[in-house]
Amino acid sequence: MIENRLILLRKTIREKNTVVTKNILNNHTISICVVCGTDKDLTKEHVIPKWAFGNDQKKFFTTNINNISQSYSQAVLPTCGNCNSYILGAFEHYLESLFAKTDLNSDFFSTKEKEKIILWLESIDYKFQALNLRRKFKKMRDGKYIPYLSDIPIGVMQNESPSKVFSNFRNALKKLGIKSKAESLNSLVIFKTTNESFHFFHKTNEFIFIELPKQKIALFYFITLKFDDEKIASETAMRKIKEAY
Numbered sequence: 001m002i003e004n005r006l007i008l009l010r011k012t013i014r015e016k017n018t019v020v021t022k023n024i025l026n027n028h029t030i031s032i033c034v035v036c037g038t039d040k041d042l043t044k045e046h047v048i049p050k051w052a053f054g055n056d057q058k059k060f061f062t063t064n065i066n067n068i069s070q071s072y073s074q075a076v077l078p079t080c081g082n083c084n085s086y087i088l089g090a091f092e093h094y095l096e097s098l099f100a101k102t103d104l105n106s107d108f109f110s111t112k113e114k115e116k117i118i119l120w121l122e123s124i125d126y127k128f129q130a131l132n133l134r135r136k137f138k139k140m141r142d143g144k145y146i147p148y149l150s151d152i153p154i155g156v157m158q159n160e161s162p163s164k165v166f167s168n169f170r171n172a173l174k175k176l177g178i179k180s181k182a183e184s185l186n187s188l189v190i191f192k193t194t195n196e197s198f199h200f201f202h203k204t205n206e207f208i209f210i211e212l213p214k215q216k217i218a219l220f221y222f223i224t225l226k227f228d229d230e231k232i233a234s235e236t237a238m239r240k241i242k243e244a245y
């Protein structure tokens with residue numbers, strides 16, 4: 001079943017990605033589905049799924065650009081009912097049960113499963129980029145309100161060049177239309193964790209880290225870097241995690 005839904009996801013993205021990104025880049029806060037571009041039957045899609053952060057209203061992430069916190073429960077994007085539940089919902093359901101049934105003490109993910117985990121992490125990267133285009137800088141926490149900066153999207157302030165931000169965004173969506181993740185398999189580092197709380201950090205186009213306490217699994221994914229040797233990927237990931245905490 002999940003294969004059919006993912007075929008539909010890829011087909012939708014291949015057909016619609018140009019018009020979706022064009023519309024969003026013309027108007028960052030436009031009310032259209034961030035997957036297929038329709039403006040009908042819009043619902044809210046969580047950037048990080050509820051099951052991952054335990055649906056805790058108080059769990060938040062802090063944006064390094066202005067130090068302002070936002071809760072995961074309010075980090076949502078418009079998606080149509082069909083993309084939200086029939087496609088992305090089914091995919092989330094698949095992943096949640098995949099993580100629940102895989103005990104890393106005795107078991108590991110197959111190549112096909114790893115490719116799906118990569119697709120999932122890439123979809124979070126895309127959603128975060130879309131979210132950061134919608135969110136305005138406003139002001140630094142404890143800082144002064146600066147009118148000419150306040151309206152600039154967080155996503156644009158994160159990069160020295162707006163055109164780079166926009167091309168990252170286009171590429172992030174395009175990637176979701178590609179089936180094989182064979183070249184990126186070594187870029188995914190999976191390890192056991194005993195941490196009790198959900199952790200997440202993300203750097204657009206660079207890496208994404210998710211720690212799932214319930215499933216006792218942590219995932220680190222290099223979004224663009226490729227590795228010949230998975231040991232080097234794993235060492236680099238550990239270094240990045242240490243830097244972030």
Ligand SMILES: [Zn+2]
Nearest residue numbers: 033036080083
């Ligand atoms: Zn849609």
